Structure formats: C-alpha cells, structure tokens
Amino acid sequence: MSDNRRFRRGSGVFKCSLCGKLTRETGRSNSFVEMCPFCMEASEQYNLVQDEVISYDEFKNKVIPNLKKQYNRSDDVEKFF
Numbered sequence: 001m002s003d004n005r006r007f008r009r010g011s012g013v014f015k016c017s018l019c020g021k022l023t024r025e026t027g028r029s030n031s032f033v034e035m036c037p038f039c040m041e042a043s044e045q046y047n048l049v050q051d052e053v054i055s056y057d058e059f060k061n062k063v064i065p066n067l068k069k070q071y072n073r074s075d076d077v078e079k080f081f
C-alpha cells in the first residue's frame, strides 16, 4: 500500500488561476474563482484596498507577509495585484 496520496483527476482539483499551484476545493467555494486558499485570501484582502479600507502599502507590507506565514508560502503573490 502506498501512502503517496496524489491529486485525483477531475475531483475538485484545479490549478490556481493566480499562482498556478495545484489545489483542491476547500468548501469555501474557492473552486468557483479557481484560486488556492492563499490567493483567495489575498484577493479578499485586496478588495479592502480597492474599497480603501486599507492602503496598498499596508496590504503589501503587512497583510501579504502575514498570509505567507499563515499558509507557509513564499510566492510573490503581491505581484498579481
């Protein structure tokens, strides 16, 4: 028996439209926007920039670094915004 759990083809697995990483549905309807949880959260936060709730500097220098830590990611996700 193998412990190598691979993504099953066609079962809620998709490529994140932002970072290109293979991801799967999390139940947060992230498959609708086709983003991984990390990018989806970043996008949600970016909405706050567009709504002028936070500044872009804050987004880039505070929000993104926090998300990277939280999701253990090193993507330059801010370059997409």
Ligand SMILES: [Zn+2]
Binding pocket: 016, 017, 018, 019, 020, 021, 035, 036, 037, 038, 039, 040
């Ligand atoms: Zn992503």
